[in-house]
Amino acid sequence: QVQLVESGGGLVQAGGSLRLSCAASGRPVSNIAMAWFRRSSGKEREFVAAISWGGSTDYADSVKGRFTISRDNAKNTVYLQMNSLNPEDTAVYYCAAHPSGTIQSIRTRVPYWGQGTQVTVSS
16 A cells, blocks of 8 residues: 655645655555645546656647656655746646556556645735
């Protein structure tokens, strides 16, 4: 089992920035792909960004150039730096983990989810 705990959500004005964190614990978290997804009101959960154990990254087109995913393997933590936020980014953001997964496979198969953290962007 892998436990994921997100933090860093909140309310921000359009154009502002937030940084989300996700701390992983439980089974050894080496060679684990991590990702962020989000779900807006009335919509399906969608992929936002992913990062491999080695640091390769992948982003949804809607966030490229604005969001940056990173990880600190020593702290078993993944981050999502979100800049130039707009109201369309308002959603619950979920951390995801896929042991032995890739940044491609985690888009469609996620064995472990966090509880989610609310991000609200006001206009």
